Ligand code: 13P
């Protein structure tokens with residue numbers, strides 16, 4: 233076989249799925265949707281927040297704010313628009329609603345769950361509190377308002393280590409991410425901070441899939457490779473990584489590295505697409521792991537939500553739950569600022 237014959241067989245293979253391919257023709261098809269969304273959001277006093285894992289056409293075509301959950305929850309407190317359309321998952325919409333009760337918060341995608349947020353209920357936390365009455369309850373931001381309402385302080389992947397270290401207690405119950413919890417235990421040991429941390433059993437189905445063999449394989453191909461992972465990955469992956477951080481922190485780390493660097497990015501593929509756009513002088517070996525929940529947001533359902541918002545897309549919280557959950561988020565802002 234010649235190289236040309238081999239090429240002719242392989243040339244149609246594209247990285248990722250059809251979702252990731254952007255031809256001129258595809259962009260021409262998307263343009264009317266992008267234009268109508270951008271016009272409507274102005275006319276309808278709506279801001280669009282989009283998590284970094286959403287599809288590139290949302291991030292680069294219609295979003296006003298993008299980033300990780302911590303940045304977006306801060307952005308949500310500063311926006312002037314009456315309506316927040318949150319291209320993300322339900323727990324993020326709830327966080328925006330907790331912080332902005334007077335605003336209308338809408339989630340466009342049909343799959344609004346999250347494997348972490350769905351892994352524990354407020355009632356289960358209430359039971360755990362009876363079992364561990366002397367523990368401070370720390371929840372990851374990937375939780376429902378009901379769970380936050382039962383906890384003392386919330387954390388994000390960007391501030392978790394700082395907050396756990398700063399908490400004036402050494403008895404902590406961390407919910408729901410067992411893998412992030414194990415990473416916290418390891419990091420506290422490294423920092424020489426004594427904490428007794430009880431864990432729950434949740435995990436993110438996207439981040440759990442990466443393993444040390446994957447890192448070793450890519451390192452054997454490129455000894456200068458920089459491995460960047462999310463704290464929702466297993467501890468064996470975190471230990472082998474050059475950098476572990478939230479999606480926002482990974483972006484800052486990548487920005488600081490010299491041109492020509494190659495990164496293995498162990499997080500949802502939406503962030504890899506964004507990095508390829510922002511840093512054309514750097515190389516990215518992305519994973520093709522998609523979060524089905526984040527990727528269920530689309531230009532089509534964003535536009536449909538702007539045209540005909542459905543009641544089920546609007547985030548409603550009872551006031552007692554909202555106030556209790558806000559206390560938990562306010563505690564996060566307090567400890568993160570120390
Ligand atoms: P960040 O806090 O890094 O945005 O992560 C949220 C998330 O859902 C990761 O899977």
Ligand code: SF4
Pocket residue numbers: 321345346347348349374436437438439464500523524525526
């Ligand atoms: Fe939840 Fe994982 Fe999706 Fe993040 S990537 S929203 S933790 S399921």
